[in-house]
Amino acid sequence: MRRKVSDASVRGDARRYASLTDPFPMWRGGELHGARIAYETWGELNAARDNAILLFTGLSPSAHAASSPLDPSEGWWEKMIGPGLPIDTRRFFVVCVNSLGSCFGSTGPASIDPATGAPYRLSFPELSVEDIARGGYEVVKSLGIERLDTVMGPSLGGMVVLAFAAQFPGAARRLVSISGTTAASPFAIALRSIQREAIMRDPDWRGGNYPFDRPPISGMRIARKLGTVTYRSAVEWRERFRREPIAPERRRPGPFAPEFSVEGYLDAQADKFVRVFDPNCYLYLSRAMDRFDLAAHGGSPEAALSGSQLERALVIGVETDMLFALPEQEAMAQALDAAGVKTRFEPLPSIQGHDSFLIDIERFGRAIGSFLLD
Amino acid sequence: MRRKVSDASVRGDARRYASLTDPFPMWRGGELHGARIAYETWGELNAARDNAILLFTGLSPSAHAASSPLDPSEGWWEKMIGPGLPIDTRRFFVVCVNSLGSCFGSTGPASIDPATGAPYRLSFPELSVEDIARGGYEVVKSLGIERLDTVMGPSLGGMVVLAFAAQFPGAARRLVSISGTTAASPFAIALRSIQREAIMRDPDWRGGNYPFDRPPISGMRIARKLGTVTYRSAVEWRERFRREPIAPERRRPGPFAPEFSVEGYLDAQADKFVRVFDPNCYLYLSRAMDRFDLAAHGGSPEAALSGSQLERALVIGVETDMLFALPEQEAMAQALDAAGVKTRFEPLPSIQGHDSFLIDIERFGRAIGSFLLD
Numbered sequence: 078m079r080r081k082v083s084d085a086s087v088r089g090d091a092r093r094y095a096s097l098t099d100p101f102p103m104w105r106g107g108e109l110h111g112a113r114i115a116y117e118t119w120g121e122l123n124a125a126r127d128n129a130i131l132l133f134t135g136l137s138p139s140a141h142a143a144s145s146p147l148d149p150s151e152g153w154w155e156k157m158i159g160p161g162l163p164i165d166t167r168r169f170f171v172v173c174v175n176s177l178g179s180c181f182g183s184t185g186p187a188s189i190d191p192a193t194g195a196p197y198r199l200s201f202p203e204l205s206v207e208d209i210a211r212g213g214y215e216v217v218k219s220l221g222i223e224r225l226d227t228v229m230g231p232s233l234g235g236m237v238v239l240a241f242a243a244q245f246p247g248a249a250r251r252l253v254s255i256s257g258t259t260a261a262s263p264f265a266i267a268l269r270s271i272q273r274e275a276i277m278r279d280p281d282w283r284g285g286n287y288p289f290d291r292p293p294i295s296g297m298r299i300a301r302k303l304g305t306v307t308y309r310s311a312v313e314w315r316e317r318f319r320r321e322p323i324a325p326e327r328r329r330p331g332p333f334a335p336e337f338s339v340e341g342y343l344d345a346q347a348d349k350f351v352r353v354f355d356p357n358c359y360l361y362l363s364r365a366m367d368r369f370d371l372a373a374h375g376g377s378p379e380a381a382l383s384g385s386q387l388e389r390a391l392v393i394g395v396e397t398d399m400l401f402a403l404p405e406q407e408a409m410a411q412a413l414d415a416a417g418v419k420t421r422f423e424p425l426p427s428i429q430g431h432d433s434f435l436i437d438i439e440r441f442g443r444a445i446g447s448f449l450l451d
Numbered sequence: 452m453r454r455k456v457s458d459a460s461v462r463g464d465a466r467r468y469a470s471l472t473d474p475f476p477m478w479r480g481g482e483l484h485g486a487r488i489a490y491e492t493w494g495e496l497n498a499a500r501d502n503a504i505l506l507f508t509g510l511s512p513s514a515h516a517a518s519s520p521l522d523p524s525e526g527w528w529e530k531m532i533g534p535g536l537p538i539d540t541r542r543f544f545v546v547c548v549n550s551l552g553s554c555f556g557s558t559g560p561a562s563i564d565p566a567t568g569a570p571y572r573l574s575f576p577e578l579s580v581e582d583i584a585r586g587g588y589e590v591v592k593s594l595g596i597e598r599l600d601t602v603m604g605p606s607l608g609g610m611v612v613l614a615f616a617a618q619f620p621g622a623a624r625r626l627v628s629i630s631g632t633t634a635a636s637p638f639a640i641a642l643r644s645i646q647r648e649a650i651m652r653d654p655d656w657r658g659g660n661y662p663f664d665r666p667p668i669s670g671m672r673i674a675r676k677l678g679t680v681t682y683r684s685a686v687e688w689r690e691r692f693r694r695e696p697i698a699p700e701r702r703r704p705g706p707f708a709p710e711f712s713v714e715g716y717l718d719a720q721a722d723k724f725v726r727v728f729d730p731n732c733y734l735y736l737s738r739a740m741d742r743f744d745l746a747a748h749g750g751s752p753e754a755a756l757s758g759s760q761l762e763r764a765l766v767i768g769v770e771t772d773m774l775f776a777l778p779e780q781e782a783m784a785q786a787l788d789a790a791g792v793k794t795r796f797e798p799l800p801s802i803q804g805h806d807s808f809l810i811d812i813e814r815f816g817r818a819i820g821s822f823l824l825d
Contacts, residue, residue: 199706263692263713264685270714271676273707278669295652302645311638311776318637332573333647333734339637340644360707402685
């Protein structure tokens with residue numbers, strides 16, 4: 078008798094791929110040929126094809142939002158998506174896409190340009206949040222879905238859902254935007270521009286032409302560490318790390334080497350990230366976030382959303398988010414409301430900053446679950 | 452007849468120098484020989500020698516806190532110090548010191564080690580906030596001042612004044628700590644560790660042995676830009692920069708080049724800083740801030756301050772400060788109070804973040820001026 082194994086450390090591959098229209102027109106000009114989007118799904122599409130949730134991600138995750146038989150490794154929203162969980166896969170068919178421009182199966186700057194047989198690198202056309210939305214839209218069309226139950230996304234995904242609603246009227250009945258914004262703030266732009274500069278000033282970046290086995294590690298480390306800090310909050314870290322030192326036997330040698338526990342945490346986060354994320358993809362996605370402005374669709378956020386045919390929306394924000402500040406989500410909710418969409422705004426007191434949606438599953442699960450049940 | 456000229460663009464030199472005791476013992480071990488502190492003064496020491504204010508600075512400023520006939524260029528606290536200003540030089544004799552370990556005239560890692568005739572660089576002994584306090588203490592002793600009216604400092608200076616009070620009982624009658632802390636938070640440590648890593652990972656740092664005319668510019672730029680962001684606040688920048696673009700004729704060429712006004716501002720700040728600040732000095736001062744813990748003096752902040760013989764204290768904090776958060780100043784005020792020092796705590800609603808003391812002169816001037824008049 079074989080024993081049933083559920084080992085989260087086993088990494089399979091549950092990705093499927095949707096071919097994009099050829100040519101695929103990019104929002105700010107240029108086009109792609111032979112492009113594709115990687116996605117994963119959970120649950121079953123019902124006969125009416127009206128129970129689908131399309132999920133966009135933040136800047137860095139893959140489409141692997143939750144485990145499944147094909148890939149039992151833990152997903153980035155493992156406790157949110159599944160049977161009986163807030164995004165209940167007994168009821169909904171959930172599709173999560175890897176963003177266009179990313180590097181986990183979808184076409185991006187690290188992909189081969191069929192016109193040259195070499196990676197695009199910086200010859201990839203300018204990427205916009207609107208293109209990421211269109212990529213997801215084409216995935217759901219390829220699945221025979223005319224109208225989504227809900228389009229949902231956190232962080233970058235919380236911007237993408239707005240670009241989705243503005244571009245594809247009637248394509249979703251409901252919208253959930255989590256810790257997103259209608260347009261990046263100067264503070265967020267400043268932080269992302271530092272991350273990009275750290276990568277581009279690393280001599281190993283080589284103007285984008287680094288060998289893939291020798292990426293600009295130093296720049297990527299700085300970018301990721303800065304990301305990690307700005308995704309969390311001072312309040313959380315005071316409780317979590319205090320001024321605990323790194324155990325002497327675990328310290329690296331060298332001048333000014335990490336000494337406090339919080340520094341060791343940043344190191345570990347950076348180590349993981351630089352092994353998996355392509356630097357040019359990072360630059361393209363980061364810049365796309367800066368440039369996004371929902372008002373480009375019609376002159377104002379309200380105008381952009383007024384033709385969306387959305388019935389209802391949920392906008393969630395977090396008090397401790399320094400990157401996508403709570404007033405930005407509040408303004409988004411007001412714009413949706415003014416556009417005629419019945420909108421619920423949920424400001425949450427989570428202490429984990431921008432990343433709260435990944436951690437404070439209790440609060441986020443309750444807000445999302447009850448909205449979806451309505 | 453000569454016309455009186457007051458041109459703030461003329462840069463003179465008003466610095467004086469105090470020799471430190473030889474050897475000068477460093478708090479965590481090691482000693483300095485032939486070390487000195489650069490300082491500037493404003494106003495006159497009275498006959499009783501009891502009207503002196505000793506001012507410590509943040510991480511990066513020089514002793515040039517205000518203009519004077521010898522150096523008419525604008526100081527870093529120009530609107531705070533002078534006749535009729537909140538720190539009134541008709542009444543007080545003000546001494547501002549360049550921190551030990553810095554590079555504007557005081558001895559630091561960029562100075563010549565008399566034992567070798569070469570710059571110390573990383574052979575400089577470990578620098579502590581306590582050493583900076585002792586450097587200032589020796590300056591006032593050299594001026595024949597037995598007891599200060601007030602010891603004052605913002606940011607790093609707001610930590611130094613605590614180390615001063617803990618180490619030199621009776622040396623000051625009053626204390627003003629602005630946007631400081633009794634011990635760096637893990638969040639501040641994380642941000643500073645990223646700044647240090649950016650410098651040390653720049654190949655031009657060369658393990659600290661860069662030629663002084665070819666410093667690690669890239670790393671210093673990243674460090675300064677990150678500093679600039681964390682010294683300010685998202686609220687201020689939303690009002691100040693919005694999403695204004697850089698004028699096309701002022702844009703630099705290149706991929707992902709700065710495009711928003713806020714990015715141009717960061718560039719300008721970085722350009723200025725890398726021309727004047729020594730990278731090794733930056734590393735030493737930054738690390739000293741991380742390691743400072745007032746509780747090292749007796750087991751708790753309260754114990755550290757209980758023998759200080761301070762009569763009164765003013766502690767100022769700012770709601771929008773992400774680096775030295777308001778609860779840290781509140782805890783400091785409570786510790787002073789518990790140590791028997793009559794303490795006033797002034798939380799200010801300034802929107803400029805940690806750097807508010809440089810900008811919101813109206814609020815800070817009122818708080819400091821009224822405390823000094825009492």
